[in-house]
Amino acid sequence: AQSVSQHNHHVILSEAASLELGCNYSYGGTVNLFWYVQYPGQHLQLLLKYFSGDPLVKGIKGFEAEFIKSKFSFNLRKPSVQWSDTAEYFCAVNKYNQGGKLIFGQGTELSVKP
């Protein structure tokens, strides 16, 4: 069965620090990959997605993610975080080219200290 694993449950950073959140998935076939963000009290918002092509994907708010197929990984990065990036971040996967469900990781809570 597909599963998604996010390595860090809670990350605390100071403003301007660099961020990398790990995400690994287990699925042998071709997948679509997503990162969602959930700000406190708000709904899930899409940060970025990977379907095919360049494995380095740029998203909104200065985030990017790199798909490394050999490692089954899709880590999220940001060179310099801001206090407003405080939120919960979810990695998700679904099967390529199918109207399928999203499988979510357990989420990483990011706290950015001003």
Next chain:
Amino acid sequence: EPEVTQTPSHQVTQMGQEVILRCVPISNHLYFYWYRQILGQKVEFLVSFYNNEISEKSEIFDDQFSVERPDGSNFTLKIRSTKLEDSAMYFCASSLQGAGGYTFGSGTRLTVV
């Protein structure tokens, strides 16, 4: 930007009661979903709906759950007899193609007492 609208934002219900959670997906989207997030846990898939029928459902989506698209704009999730463990945030989502690009609603927080 088009939004997925969910109502109510918060519902409190007594155990054993029926609840209906409502969603208005984006108008030209074809695929509809319900997910839930129990407090402190991951977001879990419940059901997907396409072409007026369920296309996939999880083991969570048992006989107590049903979905309906009654009028071409609303998409509802009904829980027939709520249990305490149904307390969660329920998210509706829709997509045009089904392979990704989901838009999520802001969620309904269901509290069963």
